[in-house]
Amino acid sequence: MNRSLSFKEYLNKKLLPYKIILPASLALITAIITAYSILIFYSDSDLSFARAISPHISTLIETQDGPELQRFITSVAKEKGIRIEIFDDKRIIASSDSTTTVGIPLKNIGMGILGIKTKISRDNLISTVKIKRDGGPANLNSNIRIFNPTFELFFMVMIISAIIFFLSFLILNILATKIISTAQKSIEPIKELEHSIRKLSEFGEVSLSNYMYIEELENIYNTILTTSSKLKRSNDNLAQAKAKELTVEAYKRLIHDLHTPVAALKQMIKIINKEGIPQDKKDFAKMRVAEIAEQILFQVTASKGNLKVDIDRKENDLNESVRKATGQAQMALTEVQNVEIVEKYDSSIKSFLHDNMMLGRAISNLVVNAIEASKGQVEVVVKKINKEISIAISDDGEGIKQEDVSLFLQGRGKSKKKNGVGIGLSSANHIIRLHGGKIIYRKSHLGGACFDIRM
Amino acid sequence: MKKIVLGTTFTALVLIGGFYHQQTKHVTSYVEIPYIKAVYSKPVTYDPAQMNDGASLIFSELVYEGLLRFTETYGIQAGIAKSWETSKDGKTLTFILKNNAKFHNGDKITAFDVVASLSRMVAPESKVFKYYDMILGASDYHSGISKSVSGIKASNDHTVTIELKNPFPPILYVLAGGTAKVLPAKLLRTKDFFKNPIGSGPFSVAKIDKIDIELRRFENYHGKKPHIKSMILRAVDQTTAMQEAKEGKMHDLSSWPLSGLEDVFKEGQDFSTVVADTWIIGFNTRIAPLNDIKVRKALKQSIDSEKFRKTFYPSAAQANGYVPTGFPGYIKNESPIQQEEIPKHSPITITIPEGLDKTNEIATFFETTLKKKGWKIKTEVLSWPEMMKRYEDKTLQTFLVSMIVDYPDTEFLLNNFASSNPDNYSGIKDKLIDSLLTSARGLQDRVKRFDVYKKLANRIETLALSANLFHSKPHYWIHKCVKGFKPNLLAVAYIDYRKVSFDNSCLEEASK
Structure with missing residues (x-):
C-alpha cells in the first residue's frame, strides 16, 4: 500500500510532469522554429551568394575556362565552408572539393521543404541557381549548386533548444518551488x-x-x-434518554431477577407443604425460604434505592457464589428434569473481590439460559487463566449466531423464549461490566453456546 | 605539351618477381613497406630541362621541387618559395625563399640555385624553352647571344626576381610545373649529376636500377613530410602491372587511365576523375603524303574515332577537337561529316606504342578499318623510348599519342602548332595560327582571348593536323589499403604523394 504523502510531496509529485513536459515542449517548439528560421536564413544567404557569383561563373563557362572555374569555386567554397558544384544539363563540370566527381552524371538529390527554395539532404542544404549574367549568353544551361553542411545548423539548433530547455526547466522549477512553499505556508492554519x-x-x-x-x-x-x-x-439528550432507559431496564431486570428466587421460593414452599418429603429436606427448604425471602427483600431494597443497580464488592468465596447461583438456577427450573449440570471449581481461587448477590444473579441468568437451551448437558467451570478468572457456562444446545450475541448482550436481541434470553444476557452483561469484566461468547465444546465470564 | 603515357618498358617479369620477393621478405613493419607505383616507362631523362614525357614528370614531381606547386584543382601553392608578388605592371615577379629549404645533400637552397636552375630552362640545349620564352633575355640566352638571362636575378640569398617581356600571368603555372625545378647550382655542372640526381623534393633517390627507382622520404623536407617512408617507381607494361596489382604486389596504377571495367577493380579503390588530355593520331605534315591537306582531311574523316573509343576506351569522352574538355577552344559539338574522296596517296604508317593493354588489337583496328576504306595503311608497334626518340626526331608519320595539357592554360596547348616551336609535331607552318597565338597572348580580356582560342582551335581542325580519338576520363586503380590518394585534375604527374599513406590495419588484414 502506498504511503500517504505530505502536502509538499503531493504537490511535487503532481507538478513533476509539468516540470519536464513543459520545458521539453518549449525546447521542441523553439527547435522547430529556430531550425526553420535558420533554414530560411541559410537558404536565402546561399541563394543570394550563388546569384552573386553567377555572372562571373557564367563568364568562365562561356570562355570554357575550366581551370579558372575550378580555382574560383575551390577558393570561395573553402572560404565559405561550403561545397560548390557547377553542372550543365547532364553532368558536373566543376566541383570545389572533389577531383573525382567532375564529369560524372548529375544526380538529383535532397528533398524539398515547404516554403523554402532550398532542398535538404542528410548532410547538406542544397541551393541551386541557374547561371546567367546580364548581357551574357541567353542560355548557358548551367547551374550552381551549393552544399551547405547542415551539421553546423543542427548543432546550433540543438544548442539553442538545450538552452531553452535548461532555462525553462530552471524557471519552472523555481516557480514550482515558490508555489509549493506558498501553498505550504497557506496550509499552516490547517495544522x-x-x-x-x-x-x-x-x-x-x-x-x-x-x-x-x-x-x-x-x-x-x-x-x-x-x-x-x-x-x-x-x-x-442521549444521556437523559439512556438514564430513562436504564431505569426501565433496572425495573425489567428486577422483575426478571425476582422471577427466579420467587420460583425457588414457590418450590421450597411446595416441598414444605408436600407430604412424604423427608423432614431434613423440609428443614432445608424452610431455611432456603428464609434466605430467598431475604434476597428478594434485598433486591427490592436495592432497586428502590438505586435503580441504576450498583454493586458492592467484597472479598467473598467465588466458588461458593457460583455454586449458589447455579443451584438457584437449577431450583428455578425443576420442571426441566433431564438436564445434567456438571460443575467444576478451582480450589486455588479462594476469595475474590465481587458482589456475590449481583454476580450470582448474572450467573443464574446464564445458567438458566443454558439449561433452557440444552439438550441434556450444561457445564459450569470456574478456573484461573493467567491473571484472569474465567467462569464458563456451556450447553449442548443449538447455540446462538455470533452476530446475534452482541445484540443480546446489549439487550437489543429478540428472543424466541417467553421470558426472553435477551434480558437475562443484557442484565448479566451489565453486572459483569460493573465488575470490570466482560463476557466472551464462543462455540462450546459440547456443541452449543459457551458464555465465558472473564474478570 | 608532352607525349606520354603509352610507354612500355624493357620489362623482365622474372626479375620483377624475384626482386619483389626479396623486398617483402625483410619487411617487418607495415608502416615501413615501400609504396609501389607502376609507371609505363622509366623516365626518358632526369634533367628537368629535357623533360617531355609523363614518366619523367612523375619522377620530377617526387624528387625535385620548384618555387611553386600545383594543387589538385589547378591552383598554385608554395613550393620552395615562402611568398611571392607581382609588380603593378605585371612584368616583375619577386619570390622570397623559405629559410628551411634544403637539398637532399643537406645544403641550404639559395636564390643563386634558383637562378642557375631556371636559366638552364632557357639554355640553348633546353627542350622546354617554349614555356619560358616570355622571360626577359631568355631568347638571347637561348640563341647564345648573351651569357646570362637578364630577367632572372638573385637580389640576395633568399630573394629571386623574374622579369618578363610582357605581362603574362600564366608564367606562374610554368613555375609550378614539372620542369621549373630547383637543383643545386654548384653540383649541376658535374658530369654525372643526373645519374644520381639531387633535388629538394619530398623524396630522395636511393637507388636506380633497370626496372625500379627506389625513393626514400626526405627527412629534412621543408614542408610537411610524406607519410610513406619509401616509394618505388616500377617500370612495367600495363598487363603486368594489372596482374601484379591483383596479386597485391602493386599499390598504384594511376599511370594508366583505365576504364574501371578491368578485372583489377574487383578489389581496390577506383578513383574516377578527369584529366586534361586528348588521345590523337598525330599527322606529321613533314612526311608525304601528309603534306597534302586533302590526304590529311580524308584520313581524319576515315578514322572512326567514336568506334575506336567505344571499342577500346568506352568510359572516355568523345573528342570533337584537339582541346580537352573544360579548356578554352574545346569543341563541344561534332562537326558535320562531309566525306571526302580518298585522294591518291603513298603508303602511310601509323605508329602505336607498345605496352598498352590492347596494343595489337588497336593496331589491327586501324589497319583493317582504314584498308577497308581504301587506304594504303600499315601499322607498327614501337617501344616507348624508341617512339619518343623518333617523335623528337620528327620521323614519325602518323602516331597514337595522348597529348596532355602541361599547364592549365590553352596557350601552352595551342602554341604547339606555332611555326617557331621546335616541338611542333605536325610541322605545320601557318601564318594564321602564328598571328592568332600572338594576339591571344596580348589580350587581357578573358572573353576576347577566348574568341581567339576558338578561332585557333577551329583553324587547327581545318588544317587536319590530328584525328582526335577521345578525352580520357580515367579510372585510377589504387590498392585498398592506401589512404589519402587524390587525383589531380591537371595531370597524373602532379598527384601529391606527400598526403598518401597506408592503412596499417588493412594491410595486416590483407596479409592474413
Missing part, C-alpha cells in the same frame, strides 16, 4: 486547525486563534464548533 480539533476532542473546547484569515478554514472551524456544540447537546 493549527488540526491542533484545535484535537484540543476540542480532548477538552471539549478550543480557543479561536489567529488562523481565521482563510475563509474556507474559518468555515471548517465554525462547522466544527457548531457540530461540536450540537454533539454536546445530543450527548446530553
Whole structure:
C-alpha cells in the first residue's frame, strides 16, 4: 500500500510532469522554429551568394575556362565552408572539393521543404541557381549548386533548444518551488486547525486563534464548533434518554431477577407443604425460604434505592457464589428434569473481590439460559487463566449466531423464549461490566453456546 | 605539351618477381613497406630541362621541387618559395625563399640555385624553352647571344626576381610545373649529376636500377613530410602491372587511365576523375603524303574515332577537337561529316606504342578499318623510348599519342602548332595560327582571348593536323589499403604523394 504523502510531496509529485513536459515542449517548439528560421536564413544567404557569383561563373563557362572555374569555386567554397558544384544539363563540370566527381552524371538529390527554395539532404542544404549574367549568353544551361553542411545548423539548433530547455526547466522549477512553499505556508492554519480539533476532542473546547484569515478554514472551524456544540447537546439528550432507559431496564431486570428466587421460593414452599418429603429436606427448604425471602427483600431494597443497580464488592468465596447461583438456577427450573449440570471449581481461587448477590444473579441468568437451551448437558467451570478468572457456562444446545450475541448482550436481541434470553444476557452483561469484566461468547465444546465470564 | 603515357618498358617479369620477393621478405613493419607505383616507362631523362614525357614528370614531381606547386584543382601553392608578388605592371615577379629549404645533400637552397636552375630552362640545349620564352633575355640566352638571362636575378640569398617581356600571368603555372625545378647550382655542372640526381623534393633517390627507382622520404623536407617512408617507381607494361596489382604486389596504377571495367577493380579503390588530355593520331605534315591537306582531311574523316573509343576506351569522352574538355577552344559539338574522296596517296604508317593493354588489337583496328576504306595503311608497334626518340626526331608519320595539357592554360596547348616551336609535331607552318597565338597572348580580356582560342582551335581542325580519338576520363586503380590518394585534375604527374599513406590495419588484414 502506498504511503500517504505530505502536502509538499503531493504537490511535487503532481507538478513533476509539468516540470519536464513543459520545458521539453518549449525546447521542441523553439527547435522547430529556430531550425526553420535558420533554414530560411541559410537558404536565402546561399541563394543570394550563388546569384552573386553567377555572372562571373557564367563568364568562365562561356570562355570554357575550366581551370579558372575550378580555382574560383575551390577558393570561395573553402572560404565559405561550403561545397560548390557547377553542372550543365547532364553532368558536373566543376566541383570545389572533389577531383573525382567532375564529369560524372548529375544526380538529383535532397528533398524539398515547404516554403523554402532550398532542398535538404542528410548532410547538406542544397541551393541551386541557374547561371546567367546580364548581357551574357541567353542560355548557358548551367547551374550552381551549393552544399551547405547542415551539421553546423543542427548543432546550433540543438544548442539553442538545450538552452531553452535548461532555462525553462530552471524557471519552472523555481516557480514550482515558490508555489509549493506558498501553498505550504497557506496550509499552516490547517495544522493549527488540526491542533484545535484535537484540543476540542480532548477538552471539549478550543480557543479561536489567529488562523481565521482563510475563509474556507474559518468555515471548517465554525462547522466544527457548531457540530461540536450540537454533539454536546445530543450527548446530553442521549444521556437523559439512556438514564430513562436504564431505569426501565433496572425495573425489567428486577422483575426478571425476582422471577427466579420467587420460583425457588414457590418450590421450597411446595416441598414444605408436600407430604412424604423427608423432614431434613423440609428443614432445608424452610431455611432456603428464609434466605430467598431475604434476597428478594434485598433486591427490592436495592432497586428502590438505586435503580441504576450498583454493586458492592467484597472479598467473598467465588466458588461458593457460583455454586449458589447455579443451584438457584437449577431450583428455578425443576420442571426441566433431564438436564445434567456438571460443575467444576478451582480450589486455588479462594476469595475474590465481587458482589456475590449481583454476580450470582448474572450467573443464574446464564445458567438458566443454558439449561433452557440444552439438550441434556450444561457445564459450569470456574478456573484461573493467567491473571484472569474465567467462569464458563456451556450447553449442548443449538447455540446462538455470533452476530446475534452482541445484540443480546446489549439487550437489543429478540428472543424466541417467553421470558426472553435477551434480558437475562443484557442484565448479566451489565453486572459483569460493573465488575470490570466482560463476557466472551464462543462455540462450546459440547456443541452449543459457551458464555465465558472473564474478570 | 608532352607525349606520354603509352610507354612500355624493357620489362623482365622474372626479375620483377624475384626482386619483389626479396623486398617483402625483410619487411617487418607495415608502416615501413615501400609504396609501389607502376609507371609505363622509366623516365626518358632526369634533367628537368629535357623533360617531355609523363614518366619523367612523375619522377620530377617526387624528387625535385620548384618555387611553386600545383594543387589538385589547378591552383598554385608554395613550393620552395615562402611568398611571392607581382609588380603593378605585371612584368616583375619577386619570390622570397623559405629559410628551411634544403637539398637532399643537406645544403641550404639559395636564390643563386634558383637562378642557375631556371636559366638552364632557357639554355640553348633546353627542350622546354617554349614555356619560358616570355622571360626577359631568355631568347638571347637561348640563341647564345648573351651569357646570362637578364630577367632572372638573385637580389640576395633568399630573394629571386623574374622579369618578363610582357605581362603574362600564366608564367606562374610554368613555375609550378614539372620542369621549373630547383637543383643545386654548384653540383649541376658535374658530369654525372643526373645519374644520381639531387633535388629538394619530398623524396630522395636511393637507388636506380633497370626496372625500379627506389625513393626514400626526405627527412629534412621543408614542408610537411610524406607519410610513406619509401616509394618505388616500377617500370612495367600495363598487363603486368594489372596482374601484379591483383596479386597485391602493386599499390598504384594511376599511370594508366583505365576504364574501371578491368578485372583489377574487383578489389581496390577506383578513383574516377578527369584529366586534361586528348588521345590523337598525330599527322606529321613533314612526311608525304601528309603534306597534302586533302590526304590529311580524308584520313581524319576515315578514322572512326567514336568506334575506336567505344571499342577500346568506352568510359572516355568523345573528342570533337584537339582541346580537352573544360579548356578554352574545346569543341563541344561534332562537326558535320562531309566525306571526302580518298585522294591518291603513298603508303602511310601509323605508329602505336607498345605496352598498352590492347596494343595489337588497336593496331589491327586501324589497319583493317582504314584498308577497308581504301587506304594504303600499315601499322607498327614501337617501344616507348624508341617512339619518343623518333617523335623528337620528327620521323614519325602518323602516331597514337595522348597529348596532355602541361599547364592549365590553352596557350601552352595551342602554341604547339606555332611555326617557331621546335616541338611542333605536325610541322605545320601557318601564318594564321602564328598571328592568332600572338594576339591571344596580348589580350587581357578573358572573353576576347577566348574568341581567339576558338578561332585557333577551329583553324587547327581545318588544317587536319590530328584525328582526335577521345578525352580520357580515367579510372585510377589504387590498392585498398592506401589512404589519402587524390587525383589531380591537371595531370597524373602532379598527384601529391606527400598526403598518401597506408592503412596499417588493412594491410595486416590483407596479409592474413
